[in-house]
């Protein structure tokens with residue numbers, strides 16, 4: 530799926546958080562949005578998936594306008610979202626978390642579930658454990674798996690490495706790299722090494738504006754780190 534974002538503005542009450550944000554994710558490409566805390570990265574993702582209204586601009590999936598479409602319709606169109614903080618169902622088991630997501634997308638047979646467990650084997654081992662009993666890294670794997678069982682065309686992830694140990698960061702990197710080409714990926718990330726390992730392009734946000742963007746290989750670490758927290 531191709532994602533096109535044009536001149537997006539967003540306000541929380543009187544304060545403007547996004548300022549004329551434009552970006553594109555080509556089919557099968559991975560784009561990483563970088564920027565300091567409070568730059569507006571999470572707000573941008575929530576606007577794209579329909580969890581926050583925009584005040585101006587447009588969002589297109591494969592050229593079709595979805596700017597006013599509700600979240601469920603964007604999800605049906607093939608967009609999956611992995612929010613910051615994971616938001617898995619803590620009281621449901623790992624299997625139930627996956628089944629709920631699969632059923633919501635008409636995949637009652639759960640073929641997507643077997644595939645997700647193949648990618649994240651620990652979820653098979655923990656299938657009967659409550660989501661809330663998993664470690665942070667296991668919950669992140671579950672959150673990504675839950676997005677993948679919907680068989681998305683575009684997956685949008687908000688800081689997937691936050692609070693996750695290095696070996697799991699490596700696994701997530703491998704999984705996302707393997708999906709690239711088939712699925713478009715938009716990710717918000719503070720961890721530059723991880724972003725650099727999988728992203729084809731970087732978009733840098735500062736105070737709600739795109740201040741820099743380009744192909745990964747064109748953007749030096751110095752150029753990027755001017756707009757990062759570290």
Ligand SMILES: Nc1ncnc2c1ncn2[C@@H]1O[C@H](COP(=O)(O)OP(=O)(O)OP(=O)(O)O)[C@@H](O)[C@H]1O
Nearest residue numbers: 541542546564565566567568569570571572573613
């Ligand atoms: N619900 C809200 N109501 C009012 N202002 C908000 C709300 N959520 C976020 N903001 C403000 O919007 C701005 C952008 O926040 P956002 O969470 O999008 O930034 P971010 O780049 O994702 O930062 P972080 O990395 O800390 O998540 C911040 O100034 C924040 O205080």
